[in-house]
Amino acid sequence: MVIDSRERPSDFHYPDLKKGPYEFSLLSCANRPNSSLLDNSGFYIRKIAAPNTKKYYRRFGKLISHRRNYLRYEDASRLAFTIPPESVSIANASQFSKEADQIQCSVKLEDFLAIQSVLGSVGMKTLQEVLDIIWLTSKKLNWPLEKIQIDKVKDPEVLDWQYIRLLLFFVSDFESADNFLHKLYPILDELSTKLDVEQAEILQKLIFFDVQTTLQ
């Protein structure tokens, strides 16, 4: 599913987005250039609302207040997956993506919807748990993990097979990145034993991993 504000009516609604892990709804978007709805980087601004506003403000208050309840496309996506996990306190939510010891993990909204369509609500929770364990392991072992890209992969050969690939970007050479991933495997196996049957099956059959390097 691709959402392009330039092709959508101004009052377009996405009520089914409430099923996401952090429950937000895209209430409306602009369909024509309008200075009040276009931010500095040229992105159209969508009005985002969360069902649980108090919880939202507690966690992302500064981020939201900065934009007067109007979040950019990418901001809404970023809320879909959070690293560090909820158990780790975020001192300043407005610097969420800037702190050096945090990992960038943003997903465009259309990609978020695509991932959700493959994993379902249970799978989205599983994915968040996987992201949490990767982050915690990375911090504990001091890995140079820079970012995680989450892709929906439509298999080129098997017609009905779609899965999710987590691409881990390391600031290292390929051999080191490969070693990091291999050290992650037993940790993922341990996680799998703690998940319920449905989640473990999703991790086994629908979530795959690969590495990329960013070292020049």
Next chain:
Amino acid sequence: MSKPLYNKIDPSSYMELAKQLAINADDSSKRTAADRAYYAAFLTCRDVLASKGYLVPQYNLDDHKSVPQTLKSIEALGSRGNDEERLRSARNRINYDTRELRDQPQSAVCSINWMITTAQDIINGVQALPKR
């Protein structure tokens, strides 16, 4: 009864061919070696997993789905089985992209040494599995 056009084959024998080809300097050999290394792993996994009762093979493209999914089960290789799918991605890139491929950041190109070592590791892991 007519003579078979192709005899039955142990797909792990593709590994030896891959290693021989990888030594050659020409690019056709290297890229074919990468292809053979992947198929050595994939087909050996499929046949060994089938013979040990882990999956029912279809002997068609659908096995590209069932093999990595079965390999990743805790009863089989667990998350280590993920490497089979990585091999496949690498093989697709090396085989289909005929442009110059360099070992550089964000290029997603794996060396022939990685292909052969990873394929061999997967084969060893599957062959060590008990019967189900």
